[in-house]
Amino acid sequence: MNTNAAINPYTQASPEQIVNRILASGKITAADRAWFMKAAIDETILNQHELTQVRQVSDRLRMGLLKVVD
DSSP states (O other): OOHHHHHOGGGSOOHHHHHHHHHHHTEEOHHHHHHHHHHHHTTOOOOHHHHHHHHHHHHHHHTTOSEEOO
């Protein structure tokens, strides 16, 4: 059993799944923000579709269309 996955649900989630959940809920959590920061620091390779989705999250944050929750 992967205890890391039990602690952090993002270890098994794809970038697309994370972004879709954020966009569907209209909320971004501290864990979501941490995932984005880790992906940036680790220089995670994203395909064009995933990059577009990440930009959508960023744009919606800047426009105030996503609620930041903890």
